[in-house]
Each structure stands twice: as C-alpha cells, then as structure tokens.
Amino acid sequence: MKEPIIQVKHLYAGYDGQAIMEDLTFDIGKGEIFVILGGSGCGKSTVLKHMIGLVPPVSGQVLIHGQNMVTARGKERTRMLQQIGVAFQNGALFGSMTVLENMMLPMTAFTDLSDDAAKTLALAKLGLVNLNRNSHQLPGELSGGMRKRAAIARAMALDPEVLFLDEPSAGLDPLTSAELDRLIRDLAQTLGITFVIVTHELESILAIADNTIMLEKETKGIIARGHPKDLKADPENEYAYRFFNRNPGKEMTS
Amino acid sequence: MTELHIKQTDTGLAYLFSGRMDAGGIAGIWDRACNGLAGHGGAALTLDLSGVTYFDMAGAALIVHLERMARDGNHDTVHMTGLDKSAATLVERVSQTDLAVPEPARPGGRIRRMVENQGRSLGEFWQDAKTFIAFFGELCWFFFAGLLRPGQIRWKETLRVAEQAGVNALPIVALISFIVGLVMAFQSAIPMKMFGAEIYVANLIGLAMVRELGPLMTAIVLAGRSASAFAAEIGTMKINEEIDALSIMGLEPVRFLILPRVIASTVMTPLLTVFAILVGILGGAVVILSMGHPFSAYYNQVVGFVTWGDFVGGMIKCFVFGVLIAATGCIRGYQTRQGPSAVGEAATRAVVSSIILIAVFDGIFSIIYYVLDV
Numbered sequence: 001m002k003e004p005i006i007q008v009k010h011l012y013a014g015y016d017g018q019a020i021m022e023d024l025t026f027d028i029g030k031g032e033i034f035v036i037l038g039g040s041g042c043g044k045s046t047v048l049k050h051m052i053g054l055v056p057p058v059s060g061q062v063l064i065h066g067q068n069m070v071t072a073r074g075k076e077r078t079r080m081l082q083q084i085g086v087a088f089q090n091g092a093l094f095g096s097m098t099v100l101e102n103m104m105l106p107m108t109a110f111t112d113l114s115d116d117a118a119k120t121l122a123l124a125k126l127g128l129v130n131l132n133r134n135s136h137q138l139p140g141e142l143s144g145g146m147r148k149r150a151a152i153a154r155a156m157a158l159d160p161e162v163l164f165l166d167e168p169s170a171g172l173d174p175l176t177s178a179e180l181d182r183l184i185r186d187l188a189q190t191l192g193i194t195f196v197i198v199t200h201e202l203e204s205i206l207a208i209a210d211n212t213i214m215l216e217k218e219t220k221g222i223i224a225r226g227h228p229k230d231l232k233a234d235p236e237n238e239y240a241y242r243f244f245n246r247n248p249g250k251e252m253t254s
Numbered sequence: 255m256t257e258l259h260i261k262q263t264d265t266g267l268a269y270l271f272s273g274r275m276d277a278g279g280i281a282g283i284w285d286r287a288c289n290g291l292a293g294h295g296g297a298a299l300t301l302d303l304s305g306v307t308y309f310d311m312a313g314a315a316l317i318v319h320l321e322r323m324a325r326d327g328n329h330d331t332v333h334m335t336g337l338d339k340s341a342a343t344l345v346e347r348v349s350q351t352d353l354a355v356p357e358p359a360r361p362g363g364r365i366r367r368m369v370e371n372q373g374r375s376l377g378e379f380w381q382d383a384k385t386f387i388a389f390f391g392e393l394c395w396f397f398f399a400g401l402l403r404p405g406q407i408r409w410k411e412t413l414r415v416a417e418q419a420g421v422n423a424l425p426i427v428a429l430i431s432f433i434v435g436l437v438m439a440f441q442s443a444i445p446m447k448m449f450g451a452e453i454y455v456a457n458l459i460g461l462a463m464v465r466e467l468g469p470l471m472t473a474i475v476l477a478g479r480s481a482s483a484f485a486a487e488i489g490t491m492k493i494n495e496e497i498d499a500l501s502i503m504g505l506e507p508v509r510f511l512i513l514p515r516v517i518a519s520t521v522m523t524p525l526l527t528v529f530a531i532l533v534g535i536l537g538g539a540v541v542i543l544s545m546g547h548p549f550s551a552y553y554n555q556v557v558g559f560v561t562w563g564d565f566v567g568g569m570i571k572c573f574v575f576g577v578l579i580a581a582t583g584c585i586r587g588y589q590t591r592q593g594p595s596a597v598g599e600a601a602t603r604a605v606v607s608s609i610i611l612i613a614v615f616d617g618i619f620s621i622i623y624y625v626l627d628v
Binding site: 095096100107110111112113114116117119120121123124125126127128132133135136140156157158159190191192 | 276277278280281282284285288310311312314315316318319340343344347348350351352353354355356357592593594595
C-alpha cells in the first residue's frame with residue numbers, strides 16, 4: 001500500500017456518547033479512491049462527519065498527515081480543513097450565489113487573491129467538471145448531476161489533497177452517474193487527489209474504488225475490507241458477498 | 255514564499271517563477287504578472303518554472319491565463335520551461351477550458367428591459383390579486399360547507415393551532431399592549447396636566463384601546479407571529495411535496511390544512527384583543543395611580559365614557575383581521591416556490607402582505623364607522 005494520508009485509529013462513531021460503530025481502524029493511501037460502504041442507516045455518514053471534523057466522535061483518532069483532526073483547534077484546525085474538501089450529499093451550494101460566486105467564496109476568504117484572479121481560478125476548476133459554461137447560473141437552475149459536479153468543483157476550490165464525497169451518485173440516472181464516476185477517476189489520476197467516498201451504489205463502487213471498508217450495523221464494525229472485486233468474488237465473507245451480489249439472504253429467495 | 259522576477263532579455267520578456275504556486279502563493283504575484291505584459295506586444299515571452307517547488311491547479315490557471323493574455327497581446331511566441339510531467343498535465347487540462355464568464359443572453363436595450371420588467375411585475379401583481387381572491391372564495395366555500403357538516407372540519411387540528419397561535423401569543427400581546435397603554439398615558443398626561451385635566455387620560459386610553467389600538471396592536475403582533483408561522487409550515491409542506499400527496503389522496507389541502515388555521519385565528523384574535531384592551535387600560539391606570547388619583551376614579555372615567563358601540567366596533571374589526579392574517583399566511587405558504595430560500599421568502603411575504611391588508615382594512619373600517627356615525 002502507498003503511504004497513508006489518513007489514518008483512523010480506534011474510532012468509536014456516534015452522537016452524544018452513544019457509539020453506533022465501535023473500534024474502527026483503517027488507513028487510506030495517498031491518491032487512493034477509498035469507499036466506505038454499508039447498508040442504509042449503518043452510520044457511514046456519521047463516520048464521514050467525524051473524519052472531516054464536523055462532529056466529534058465518541059472517542060478515537062482521525063489523523064490526516066499524522067495530525068489529529070479530532071483534537072485540532074483554532075489555526076491548526078483551519079489549516080487542516082484547507083487540506084480537505086467536502087461535497088455534501090445535496091451539494092450544499094449556497095442558493096443565493098451563482099456557481100462562480102460559490103467557487104470564489106473559499107478562495108477569497110482564505111487567500112489574498114483579487115476578484116479577477118479568483119474568477120480565473122474558479123473557471124479553471126469549473127472547466128474540470130465541465131461547468132464553466134454554467135458559471136453565471138444559480139444552483140437552483142442546474143440539474144441534479146450538474147449540482148453534484150458543482151459541489152465537487154467547490155470542494156476543490158483550494159486544491160485539497162483529500163476530497164470527501166457523501167453519496168455522490170445518489171438520485172442520479174445511470175448515465176450521469178457513470179459520467180461522475182469517470183470524473184472522479186480522472187481527477188484522481190491527473191491531480192493525484194485522494195478520494196474518500198461514502199456510497200452504496202454498487203456499480204460506482206465496482207467501477208472506481210481502489211479500496212473499501214464495509215460497515216455493518218449488527219456487529220457495529222468493519223465486516224469486510226479490500227478491493228470490491230475481491231469482495232464480490234469471495235463467498236467466505238457472507239454479508240459482503242450478499243451485498244455485492246444483491247442477494248437479500250436465503251429465507252427471502254425462492 | 256512565491257516570487258516572480260520579470261527580466262527583459264534580447265528576444266523579449268522572461269518570467270522567472272519560484273516557490274509555491276498554489277492559490278495562496280500566486281495571490282501575491284497575479285496582478286504584477288498580468289500587468290507586466292502590457293506594452294510589450296510583439297516580443298517573445300518565456301515562462302520559466304524551474305524554481306517552483308509546488309504546483310497545483312491554481313498555478314496552472316495563472317500560467318494558462320498569462321499565455322492567453324500574451325497571445326491576445328500579439329506576443330509572437332510563448333515558451334514554457336521547467337515544467338515537470340504532472341505540471342504539464344495540469345497546464346494541458348486547464349488550457350482546454352474557456353476562462354471567460356459567459357454573459358447570460360438578454361435581448362434588448364436597457365430601456366426595453368426596464369419596461370419589460372415593469373410590465374412583468376404588474377402582470378405578477380394582477381395574477382397575485384386574482385389568486386388571492388379565488389383562494390378566498392374557495393376558503394369561504396369550504397367554511398360554509400363545514401358549517402353545514404361540522405364533522406368535516408378537523409377540530410383537533412383547529413384546537414392545536416388555536417393553542418399555538420392564540421394561547422402562546424398571550425404574553426407577547428400582553429406585554430406590547432401594557433407598554434402601549436403606559437407610554438400613551440404618560441405622554442398625554444404631561445400636556446394634560448398643564449390644564450389640570452390629567453384624569454381625562456382615562457377617557458383617551460379607554461377609547462383608543464377599545465376602538466383602535468387594541469385590535470390593531472394585536473393584529474400586528476399576530477401578523478408577525480402567526481402569519482409567518484403558517485406560511486413557513488405550509489411552505490415547507492409544499493416543498494416536501496406533502497401538499498401534492500394530500501391532493502392525490504383526495505383530501506383538499508384547503509379544507510385539510512388551511513381551514514383549521516383560519517378558524518383558529520378568527521376565534522383567537524378577538525379573544526386576544528379583549529385581553530389586550532384590558533391590559534392596555536391597566537397600563538394607563540399605572541400612570542394615573544402614580545399621579546395620585548384613586549383607581550376608582552380611573553375606572554369610572556373609562557366605564558362612563560366608552561360605550562358598548564365602541565367595543566362592538568373594535569371586535570368586528572379584529573374578527574376581520576383574524577381572517578386576514580390566517581388567510582394571507584396560508585396563501586403565501588401555498589404559493590411557495592422551489593428553492594432553498596423559498597420558505598423564508600414566503601414567510602416574509604406573509605408578514606408584509608398581512609400588515610398591509612390590516613392597515614388597509616383599518617382605514618376602510620374608520621370610514622365605515624364615520625359614515626355610520628358609530
């Protein structure tokens with residue numbers, strides 16, 4: 001494995017002292033497309049929120065470049081946040097600003113770039129996701145797939161090393177979803193960005209993931225890890241095997 | 255630290271970059287790099303990146319931007335040196351992108367657009383008025399239909415709304431009325447004292463509270479409190495497609511959602527107004543008592559001066575205000591469009607529209623009462 005950029009150590013995930021996932025330990029290599037997967041409501045998004053420092057975990061560490069995101073405060077935290085970008089499930093673009101203004105916001109807030117310079121940089125990044133022709137539009141005027149791409153572009157505004165995507169292909173048609181997968185692969189290859197993706201879209205996972213962990217509600221932990229193609233082909237690990245082969249279990253099949 | 259040296263060479267200009275070429279780094283050199291090109295048309299431009307320690311999309315955007323500016327400014331040739339493989343890929347990627355903001359297509363000149371906008375807003379206003387009247391008609395229909403068959407009205411929901419919009423509004427209505435009564439009594443007592451007529455403050459407060467301020471203050475507080483809440487509640491339901499779901503089930507949204515709110519508000523507004531009047535008059539009493547008059551004198555002045563006609567006039571008014579507040583709040587909520595700011599917009603429109611309608615109807619009532627000599 002490549003050198004790890006993120007290390008999660010003994011993470012107990014949950015809210016208000018109640019752990020819904022216990023003792024998670026995994027590493028994410030630099031430049032990897034890493035997928036956190038699992039059934040609905042198992043706590044995938046919660047783990048993601050702990051990793052990006054939005055919600056403090058019950059206990060445990062999230063190290064990015066060896067620095068603990070959980071305990072980082074003040075300037076150190078701001079600096080760490082600039083190393084990561086997050087595209088939320090619904091895009092979370094600011095509705096009152098155009099796509100371009102959405103892009104420019106973090107640039108002008110965290111650097112001394114002039115408006116003209118920030119505009120050029122923003123357009124360059126929108127070009128990567130093929131949205132530079134829509135830069136003057138409001139998020140409300142974009143289609144679902146465009147909004148997702150805009151959110152990814154905004155997450156890349158400050159050239160982060162790691163991009164976290166929460167359910168990027170949820171609610172998209174297969175073609176748009178496949179396009180998004182290609183974009184993610186492309187960005188990982190050309191820019192060397194590490195992706196951490198939370199999803200349960202099988203097609204996407206098989207198409208793009210280099211590495212996965214699968215969370216499971218009952219055992220409150222990682223039930224399988226590895227390359228998705230290996231998991232799909234391995235009947236030993238029953239839950240992951242059923243998950244990847246869309247098999248709900250013996251009692252439900254005829 | 256990012257640095258840029260601009261050198262004049264025999265063949266033209268050379269830009270020597272060094273340090274980190276990320277968004278933070280290039281911020282300091284962007285303007286100088288762009289301005290440096292001015293007035294050097296025709297010369298060759300060399301972009302030397304050999305001193306660069308870190309290079310990302312931001313750096314690539316600057317390089318591509320400079321290259322394009324140079325070509326537009328008639329620089330014959332642009333050379334790039336010192337790019338490693340990944341930097342070259344980045345520059346290649348960015349150079350495929352058009353870096354100009356597309357202008358949204360809007361035909362016509364400024365004056366034509368202005369006329370168009372005016373026309374559009376007039377059309378919207380007209381549509382709005384029509385919707386309001388149609389909606390009000392529908393509401394009346396369901397109300398009278400409900401009176402014939404009271405089982406169709408959702409009484410439980412009506413009681414819940416009555417508690418929320420009526421009982422829970424009691425403290426704020428009381429506070430505002432008390433302060434209005436107190437301040438008005440105090441302000442009018444000062445000049446009246448000069449004539450030794452401060453006991454007549456009681457007449458003033460009594461009449462003003464019963465006829466005008468009690469209903470008006472209550473209505474304005476409720477417009478801010480209930481109309482916005484109704485609009486936000488119904489607007490959120492609209493955005494979540496809950497209203498469509500109701501219609502599909504065959505439950506008319508007007509009967510199911512709006513009628514309970516209108517009935518609750520129409521019943522609660524007069525009750526709150528009675529309370530507001532009482533508290534307002536007590537507020538005035540505090541001032542009169544502090545001036546050494548007994549409470550019985552104040553009471554006799556008020557009761558002797560204010561007639562039942564005044565009271566009934568005030569009550570009719572606030573009854574109408576109650577209908578207006580609930581109907582406006584619900585209609586604005588029902589008109590909520592899509593988008594993240596839509597609910598907030600609907601709530602604002604509900605408050606503004608209901609306050610305007612309250613003011614207009616208050617004026618109408620004043621004229622009617624004047625003509626009828628009430």
